[in-house]
Amino acid sequence: MNRMRIALLGLVILCASCKKEEEPKLATGDWLAKIEVSESQKLPFEFTLSQNEDGNYVMKAFNAEEVVTIDEFTFNGDSINIRMPVFEGHIAGTYTAHQITGEFIEESKERRVPFVATHGKQDRFEVNEEAAVNLSGIWETYFDVNTEDEYAAKGIFMQNGNRLKGTFRTKTGDYRYLDGVVTGDSMKLSAFDGSHVFLFLAEVTDSTLNGKFYSGNHSVEEFMAARNEAFELPDSNELTYLREGYDKFDFSFPNANGEMVGLDDPMFRDKVVLVQIMGTWCTNCLDETRFYVDFVKNNPDLDLQIVGLAFEYAKTEEKAFEGIQRLKEREGVPYPILLAQYGTSNKQKANEKLPMLNHILSYPTTIYMDKNGQVRKIHTGFNGPATGEKFVEFKDEFNKTIQELTSDKGQKAAETK
DSSP: OHHHHHHHHHHHHHHHHHHHHHSOOOOOEEEEEEEESSSSOEEEEEEEEEEOTTSOEEEEEEETTEEEEEOEEEEETTEEEEEOSSSSOEEEEEEETTEEEEEEEETTTTEEEEEEEEESOOOSSOOOSOBSSOOOEEEEEEESTTSTTOEEEEEEEEEETTEEEEEEEETTEEOOOEEEEEEBTEEEEEEEOSSOEEEEEEEEOSSEEEEEEEETTTEEEEEEEEEOTTOOOOOTTSSOOBOTTOOOOOOEEEOTTSOEEETTSGGGTTSEEEEEEEOTTOHHHHHHHHHHHHHHHHOTTSSEEEEEEEEOOOSSHHHHHHHHHHHHHHHTOOSOEEEEEOSOOOHHHHHHHSTTBSOOOSSSEEEEEOTTSOEEEEEESOOOGGGTHHHHHHHHHHHHHHHHHHSHHHHHHHHTO
16 A cells, blocks of 8 residues: 555656646747737837846846846746836736747736737848938927827937937927837837837838827827927926915825825935935836936935835735835835825826925926925926937936035025025
8 A cells, every 4th residue: 555655656746747847948049029009010029038047037128228127937837927127017928938928917007918929039120121211310299199188299319221219208208218110111119118018100201200109009199290400398397386375395195104204304304305206107207216326326425315206006005015115126216205196197186195386297207405495496207318418418407406406505595595
């Protein structure tokens, strides 16, 4: 009897080990993913897969100069789940060694987009003919044309042969690193950054663009553009301001311990304060947060305190704080982030939380206050690294502003006003 039990146990172990050996391993190297944004259109992006010293998979997704590193993979049989590095989105589906099939899912936003990836070196977009035009330069652009929601943007493109890269800036931020081609008289640009799923398609001439902008499978906007090297958007420092009747900015929101925190907290005393209105779901906010993290790290002796006010899609307070904590850990955020709102990022509701502002036009928005608590500037949106010269211009302006606010000279100037 004992011999029979031992034999059966050995058979179970052998079968289990055989099953484990039969589970497919993802092929390393180059892959091409396609996300279905409509019945007729798919958004492509390239990525590589490798394995680190511990045997864990590392995915690097590419958009022009941007590299998004994704390193949280879980497997169960032939099922796979790939979690984005900061944002809540994840890819869930099934896999073989050379293919992943499933969906890109963002639960809080109730969005699911079909996803397929195949192994092997492939072009992001097919190029069937030489580019008919060179789109390098500045383009005055309008999205949602001929609707009440029409808005302006500034297209900034660099083209080399068929290869095209660049971005669109709006008055509230930018569409980050766009990567693609011009083939014949067609422009094709895409980006996947772990949150946004962007596809831009247009018919082009030497002086005009006419096309469609797909944001996941939940939004399609028509856009048109014309060359205009002199075009500029409104000043981002003049869009948001204190309402008449208010001479101070204030807030009171909970931290992860349930403690209410406001500007009367000792951490803000005798400090220049930057209040960052943001969300953990927002890629422009992530760009801005990374900039602030580096600035604080490189300037530890400044009398400066940053605080984030997070407006979250997460359905519960617990999930919202989980997202905040994940951002702080993954990006090394040294300053506090309070939960201002959860369940929606609706800007009208956000305005109800901060009634002293004329409006919250954009995530992110940053309020600059001097050591006396006086609002000295409000900056709407963020021009991130993808905007090139505009990002450099922002950094120079930021450094100058902080230097002025933290210096004795800047403080005396404020007190005489």
